[in-house]
Amino acid sequence: MSPIPSRLNSSTSSTSSGSSTSSPSTPYHHVGRTRTRQAPYIPSYLEEGQQCVVCGDKATGLHYQAITCEGCKGFFRRTAQKRLQYSCKENNDCEINVISRNVCQACRFKKCLISGMTTDLVLDEQERNAKRQLIEKNREKKELDQLMGLLKESFPCLPINEVKSIVDNVSEAYCKWIDPSLKMDSNFRFQDPVEQFNSLMTPTLARTFAFLKSLEGFSSLDLNQIREIMTSSNGWLEVQILKTIHKIDVENWLLLIEEDAPQGSPPRSPGVPLGNLRFEKNFIDDLKRISESFSNLQMTTEEIALLSAVILFPESLAEKNPEMKKQKKQLWTILEHIVEQNASILDFGIERWPKLLNKLMNLQMIVNRHSKVFFEATNAREVARLFT
Amino acid sequence: MSPIPSRLNSSTSSTSSGSSTSSPSTPYHHVGRTRTRQAPYIPSYLEEGQQCVVCGDKATGLHYQAITCEGCKGFFRRTAQKRLQYSCKENNDCEINVISRNVCQACRFKKCLISGMTTDLVLDEQERNAKRQLIEKNREKKELDQLMGLLKESFPCLPINEVKSIVDNVSEAYCKWIDPSLKMDSNFRFQDPVEQFNSLMTPTLARTFAFLKSLEGFSSLDLNQIREIMTSSNGWLEVQILKTIHKIDVENWLLLIEEDAPQGSPPRSPGVPLGNLRFEKNFIDDLKRISESFSNLQMTTEEIALLSAVILFPESLAEKNPEMKKQKKQLWTILEHIVEQNASILDFGIERWPKLLNKLMNLQMIVNRHSKVFFEATNAREVARLFT
DNA sequence: ATACGTTCACATGGTTCA
DNA sequence: TGAACCATGTGAACGTAT
Ligand SMILES: [Zn+2]
Ligand SMILES: [Zn+2]
Ligand SMILES: [Zn+2]
Ligand SMILES: [Zn+2]
Numbered sequence: 001m002s003p004i005p006s007r008l009n010s011s012t013s014s015t016s017s018g019s020s021t022s023s024p025s026t027p028y029h030h031v032g033r034t035r036t037r038q039a040p041y042i043p044s045y046l047e048e049g050q051q052c053v054v055c056g057d058k059a060t061g062l063h064y065q066a067i068t069c070e071g072c073k074g075f076f077r078r079t080a081q082k083r084l085q086y087s088c089k090e091n092n093d094c095e096i097n098v099i100s101r102n103v104c105q106a107c108r109f110k111k112c113l114i115s116g117m118t119t120d121l122v123l124d125e126q127e128r129n130a131k132r133q134l135i136e137k138n139r140e141k142k143e144l145d146q147l148m149g150l151l152k153e154s155f156p157c158l159p160i161n162e163v164k165s166i167v168d169n170v171s172e173a174y175c176k177w178i179d180p181s182l183k184m185d186s187n188f189r190f191q192d193p194v195e196q197f198n199s200l201m202t203p204t205l206a207r208t209f210a211f212l213k214s215l216e217g218f219s220s221l222d223l224n225q226i227r228e229i230m231t232s233s234n235g236w237l238e239v240q241i242l243k244t245i246h247k248i249d250v251e252n253w254l255l256l257i258e259e260d261a262p263q264g265s266p267p268r269s270p271g272v273p274l275g276n277l278r279f280e281k282n283f284i285d286d287l288k289r290i291s292e293s294f295s296n297l298q299m300t301t302e303e304i305a306l307l308s309a310v311i312l313f314p315e316s317l318a319e320k321n322p323e324m325k326k327q328k329k330q331l332w333t334i335l336e337h338i339v340e341q342n343a344s345i346l347d348f349g350i351e352r353w354p355k356l357l358n359k360l361m362n363l364q365m366i367v368n369r370h371s372k373v374f375f376e377a378t379n380a381r382e383v384a385r386l387f388t
Numbered sequence: 389m390s391p392i393p394s395r396l397n398s399s400t401s402s403t404s405s406g407s408s409t410s411s412p413s414t415p416y417h418h419v420g421r422t423r424t425r426q427a428p429y430i431p432s433y434l435e436e437g438q439q440c441v442v443c444g445d446k447a448t449g450l451h452y453q454a455i456t457c458e459g460c461k462g463f464f465r466r467t468a469q470k471r472l473q474y475s476c477k478e479n480n481d482c483e484i485n486v487i488s489r490n491v492c493q494a495c496r497f498k499k500c501l502i503s504g505m506t507t508d509l510v511l512d513e514q515e516r517n518a519k520r521q522l523i524e525k526n527r528e529k530k531e532l533d534q535l536m537g538l539l540k541e542s543f544p545c546l547p548i549n550e551v552k553s554i555v556d557n558v559s560e561a562y563c564k565w566i567d568p569s570l571k572m573d574s575n576f577r578f579q580d581p582v583e584q585f586n587s588l589m590t591p592t593l594a595r596t597f598a599f600l601k602s603l604e605g606f607s608s609l610d611l612n613q614i615r616e617i618m619t620s621s622n623g624w625l626e627v628q629i630l631k632t633i634h635k636i637d638v639e640n641w642l643l644l645i646e647e648d649a650p651q652g653s654p655p656r657s658p659g660v661p662l663g664n665l666r667f668e669k670n671f672i673d674d675l676k677r678i679s680e681s682f683s684n685l686q687m688t689t690e691e692i693a694l695l696s697a698v699i700l701f702p703e704s705l706a707e708k709n710p711e712m713k714k715q716k717k718q719l720w721t722i723l724e725h726i727v728e729q730n731a732s733i734l735d736f737g738i739e740r741w742p743k744l745l746n747k748l749m750n751l752q753m754i755v756n757r758h759s760k761v762f763f764e765a766t767n768a769r770e771v772a773r774l775f776t
Numbered sequence: 777a778t779a780c781g782t783t784c785a786c787a788t789g790g791t792t793c794a
Numbered sequence: 795t796g797a798a799c800c801a802t803g804t805g806a807a808c809g810t811a812t
Contacts, residue, residue: 038798038799040797040798040799041786041787041788041798043786043787043788044786044787045787060797061787061788062787062788063788063789064788064789069796070796070797070798071795071796071797072796073788073789073796074795074796074797075795075796077789077790078795081790102795120477121788121789122789123789123790128789128790131789131790131801131802132790132791134801134802135790135800135801135802138801138802426807426808428806428807428808429777429778429807429808431777431778431779432777432778433778448806449778449779450778450779451779451780452779452780457805458804458805458806458807459804459805459806460805461779461780461805462803462804462805462806463803463804463805465780465781466803466804469781490803490804493803509779509780510780510781511780511781516781519780519781519810519811520781520782522810522811523781523809523810523811526810526811
């Protein structure tokens with residue numbers, strides 16, 4: 001029914017907690033405007049026209065263990081959530097009906113309790129938070145899944161179907177005829193390499209995606225734009241490699257990553273010898289060269305982060321949108337500034353900035369030269385190790 | 389059983405619903421509607437009215453090693469799958485019965501475990517995936533078998549695989565050379581035609597030729613033969629027009645092509661109004677007529693591909709070479725069968741095949757009537773747009 | 777025949793915004 | 795404040811592989 005304003009209209013400062021939530025992304029850009037207002041849902045167990053046990057308004061279902069209207073539901077929740085204390089200006093016996101219910105909050109809440117509503121069912125701060133987080137998480141996941149779907153179309157890894165089927169057949173035959181005991185883990189071993197590739201690369205892409213979105217002005221990009229960005233350049237690969245080469249111990253050529261030890265082996269290996277990675281020698285050599293080259297710069301975390309941002313910043317966007325162009329320029333400028341500032345602090349020559357640019361070019365060339373390597377399904381596992 | 393509200397969500401009454409909510413998705417479901425609700429299956433080892441060891445509701449069988457109801461089964465599975473952690477708001481000793489089971493998830497799960505349910509039997513993500521894939525695979529196989537069976541009836545004489553591979557090959561070649569937009573995953577333009585011809589002809593001709601060449605028995609044609617074929621009939625024009633008219637939105641008379649937006653204009657035009665094309669009105673009108681005519685047939689990609697193949701198949705070759713003649717005949721036969729088969733699937737009248745032939749004749753007449761249009765130098769640009 | 781996962785209508789919690 | 799909305803947990807019915 002129509003809410004009747006009265007007396008304590010002042011009430012609470014009202015809602016407006018929100019903000020932060022980021023726009024709900026405009027679920028549907030409707031054209032039709034019509035949006036058939038769908039009939040408010042009523043649970044099937046309610047009789048026709050059943051009344052709210054508190055105020056007699058039209059009930060909409062069980063709420064906090066009592067059959068109530070939307071109004072009493074909301075009132076009760078707000079009261080319990082914020083632990084509000086009301087006091088009656090009369091004799092604690094105000095009548096509560098659909099007209100008068102907003103006159104005395106104290107008596108309304110009292111009647112709620114008497115009518116069987118229980119605050120136990122009101123989620124407390126913590127639970128509420130958990131719920132919000134869950135929803136946020138799911139939202140992201142959903143978006144990511146969609147993106148992954150699009151990405152899969154855009155750069156499918158090289159399937160190598162022939163190899164796969166040969167390997168599968170031979171292995172399967174082996175297990176079947178020669179060593180049946182192996183059959184157990186066949187699930188694991190014969191998993192489709194393409195699937196494997198996807199599941200292994202997803203975390204990496206997801207992180208890159210999240211990083212990109214966190215940059216100013218990128219949060220509102222839609223999925224297709226993101227896909228375009230991710231596929232139209234090797235930027236994300238370059239960023240990953242940039243990260244990786246800073247994890248290489250150039251003295252001993254160890255890749256310093258934490259891996260779960262297989263079993264019973266020493267708890268933590270100090271690192272993986274580069275030679276142990278199953279890539280072609282060519283690639284490993286380039287990796288060594290470039291990581292040695294960068295190690296001389298002693299880049300700081302901030303510098304790496306900024307560099308990653310500009311690498312990822314899609315040129316196409318900058319060209320289309322002057323605002324974005326300005327932003328990219330700004331990032332470059334800041335980076336330059338910091339690099340040179342650190343140069344003097346680190347007692348570097350004056351050449352640090354040009355050197356960085358030079359090395360960056362080198363990095364991009366190398367990534368480009370080997371870009372195929374990253375998409376071979378058979379390499380997926382090693383690539384994932386590299387990018388962990 | 390009987391639902392009672394409580395903490396989380398209450399359960400439902402068994403009402404059989406019938407409500408019309410139906411807002412979300414509403415995927416394909418049976419239309420039969422009659423569907424006598426068959427008695428929910430109960431394993432034979434259960435005694436009459438045996439109870440769920442967790443909540444006392446009616447048990448439906450062994451689930452994860454304990455005799456439980458459907459509710460506890462689902463609750464346990466979800467919890468284990470998502471590795472959920474609950475916490476009790478009371479003293480970890482909440483009573484669990486059919487009424488209260490939804491009050492405290494922590495205690496419900498605890499009771500599940502105590503009652504002998506084991507998470508070992510809950511399939512993990514990977515196993516679940518494997519299962520899904522297996523089911524999917526089997527479904528496809530089943531469908532394929534059915535289709536094969538259908539084809540086999542239609543072509544008792546021909547090896548069934550051959551028919552299917554012919555259809556597949558022609559369709560694939562068509563998508564590759566003539567109309568890439570048909571292919572789901574080909575967001576990227578045409579395959580580059582063989583270079584040697586590329587320089588000698590317009591891209592359209594080159595692609596049409598490539599299509600022809602990919603047909604069985606045509607791969608060895610040399611340039612001169614090609615030229616002869618291409619010039620001796622309007623086949624290639626007909627094929628291109630056939631493609632084009634299937635890109636026309638007959639509601640709004642828009643030609644649905646993707647053009648690079650000039651600059652700064654809206655990123656993607658929904659289509660080009662036919663009237664915008666710089667052809668004589670005569671020609672446009674015929675185009676409208678013929679495209680409307682074909683749109684009624686709702687031709688599938690395979691049908692269009694096969695039709696294109698037979699249109700392009702040079703009569704001269706068929707006459708000279710009995711082998712080729714047979715092949716052409718075969719293509720016609722396959723096309724006819726598929727068209728009629730689809731007629732029944734699409735709930736078409738029995739007239740689909742004759743109608744197609746009729747419309748084809750019309751198409752050829754129109755192309756013939758306007759053939760001059762395509763070769764006038766001043767029209768070159770527009771023709772290229774049309775055939776993109 | 778059995779016991780897995782899947783599907784989806786439903787109920788109900790929180791959230792939004794006029 | 796509360797009408798409309800969104801999102802998630804629930805469980806009955808169901809589809810399949812073993
Ligand atoms: Zn009320
Ligand atoms: Zn009062
Ligand atoms: Zn139970
Ligand atoms: Zn408890």
